[in-house]
Amino acid sequence: MSDPAGSAAYVTQNAQPQWRTVGRFTVVPSVARARFLLPTVSRQVTAASLLAYNALRPSRVRAARRMLGTAARLGLVGLSRMPVLTVEVPSDVDSRELWLADHLADVLGYDQLYPAIGIRPPDPNHKPTLQLFDAQARPRGYAKLGWNPATRRLVQAEAAALRSLPRPQGQTDYPLAPRLLTVEEWAGQVVAVIEPLPSSVRRLPDPTRPHLAAMCAVARRGGPPAEPRPLGGSDFIRRLARRAEEATAGPDSEAGQLVRRAVTALERRDAEVTLEFGDWHGDWVPWNLGLYLDDDGVDRLVAWDWEHTGSDVPLGFDLAHQAFQSALTLAGAPAETATLAAEAALERYGPQLGLDAIRQRTVLDAYLIELWLRTWTLACGDAGWNPALHPALPRLLATRLPA
Ligand SMILES: Nc1ncnc2c1ncn2[C@@H]1O[C@H](COP(=O)(O)OP(=O)(O)O)[C@@H](O)[C@H]1O
Ligand SMILES: [Mg+2]
Numbered sequence: 001m002s003d004p005a006g007s008a009a010y011v012t013q014n015a016q017p018q019w020r021t022v023g024r025f026t027v028v029p030s031v032a033r034a035r036f037l038l039p040t041v042s043r044q045v046t047a048a049s050l051l052a053y054n055a056l057r058p059s060r061v062r063a064a065r066r067m068l069g070t071a072a073r074l075g076l077v078g079l080s081r082m083p084v085l086t087v088e089v090p091s092d093v094d095s096r097e098l099w100l101a102d103h104l105a106d107v108l109g110y111d112q113l114y115p116a117i118g119i120r121p122p123d124p125n126h127k128p129t130l131q132l133f134d135a136q137a138r139p140r141g142y143a144k145l146g147w148n149p150a151t152r153r154l155v156q157a158e159a160a161a162l163r164s165l166p167r168p169q170g171q172t173d174y175p176l177a178p179r180l181l182t183v184e185e186w187a188g189q190v191v192a193v194i195e196p197l198p199s200s201v202r203r204l205p206d207p208t209r210p211h212l213a214a215m216c217a218v219a220r221r222g223g224p225p226a227e228p229r230p231l232g233g234s235d236f237i238r239r240l241a242r243r244a245e246e247a248t249a250g251p252d253s254e255a256g257q258l259v260r261r262a263v264t265a266l267e268r269r270d271a272e273v274t275l276e277f278g279d280w281h282g283d284w285v286p287w288n289l290g291l292y293l294d295d296d297g298v299d300r301l302v303a304w305d306w307e308h309t310g311s312d313v314p315l316g317f318d319l320a321h322q323a324f325q326s327a328l329t330l331a332g333a334p335a336e337t338a339t340l341a342a343e344a345a346l347e348r349y350g351p352q353l354g355l356d357a358i359r360q361r362t363v364l365d366a367y368l369i370e371l372w373l374r375t376w377t378l379a380c381g382d383a384g385w386n387p388a389l390h391p392a393l394p395r396l397l398a399t400r401l402p403a
Pocket of ligand 2: 288
């Protein structure tokens with residue numbers, strides 16, 4: 001590939017003389033269908049990157065990785081027929097400027113870090129991620145890269161959130177949240193490195209059961225409940241109104257107007273409804289949650305992916321989101337059906353959060369508005385519209401909250 005002046009990376013088919021190798025990967029399973037770049041520096045590192053956190057993966061993937069990981073550990077074939085990608089840098093250049101893993105090793109105080117790199121189809125919402133292992137094959141960090149305005153904002157938001165989360169000590173319902181190790185501006189990108197999840201982490205055995213005590217602990221930052229306050233005149237509804245007003249300017253101004261009218265109708269209809277306001281995780285879904293064994297051998301909840309967290313929202317948003325997103329993403333349901341799933345979850349579990357039928361409806365409508373505003377923010381950041389939510393949500397809101 002030719003090199004535009006000033007670019008720092010080259011892809012070539014042949015090794016360059018006087019360059020030195022900084023990374024070597026097996027491309028799994030092939031260049032055309034690459035899913036994973038597996039570091040092949042040592043058997044242990046290769047095996048660890050296949051086997052670590054396997055209990056989080058769906059059973060088919062888990063079985064394939066276990067097989068490959070065991071083969072890699074034993075130094076057996078299996079990987080040997082897959083293509084190899086070698087990363088080299090010119091000998092006279094400091095590799096920390098060109099090779100992110102070397103930069104991060106330097107920042108985090110390791111001689112060397114070896115990344116295992118997941119590959120997903122190009123998508124403006126996706127962030128490339130690196131699982132970082134040390135020379136002894138211990139996981140040392142999980143790096144997320146923001147590379148366009150939308151993903152840069154998300155990575156920065158997650159880094160800020162991880163810094164400001166409460167860290168209640170002792171026996172508490174607050175879920176474990178991995179800490180931020182560092183956030184870096186590097187080669188025009190934003191990179192957050194997060195501490196590794198506990199090695200015992202595994203998928204939730206019952207992904208539909210909401211962990212209500214943990215949701216409340218998140219909302220209350222591990223403290224006591226807040227005094228309920230009316231929706232009308234709240235900072236929350238003012239914020240929704242301000243953002244919806246901004247959305248009338250585009251990129252789909254008609255939809256922005258529908259949503260702005262929905263906010264007005266919500267405030268008019270439910271001004272007197274009192275709600276408890278607090279934090280939310282913002283993406284409370286089974287695939288961002290797991291169980292792990294704590295030091296006392298007790299199963300506890302761990303929650304990651306805090307990039308959408310926020311404060312001062314009605315208690316119940318995470319409950320609505322879990323049901324909505326599970327229907328939308330796992331079952332492939334349209335937004336209307338996902339809304340019914342959220343309604344059903346609020347009806348079933350809402351009373352345990354102090355939500356009667358009236359409050360359940362308020363929470364659901366406010367959540368749908370919030371969700372569309374999130375979609376709009378991403379669309380404004382070059383990530384495109386999420387077709388599962390847009391234009392379905394503005395239309396749905398127009399019927400649920402007529403002007
Ligand atoms: N700190 C971590 N340590 C190890 N693995 C992690 C860590 N954070 C995330 N992962 C794994 O990577 C996956 C994607 O990370 P996540 O933070 O959920 O990013 P995304 O925004 O792409 O969903 C997770 O579902 C989990 O399997
Ligand atoms: Mg996630």
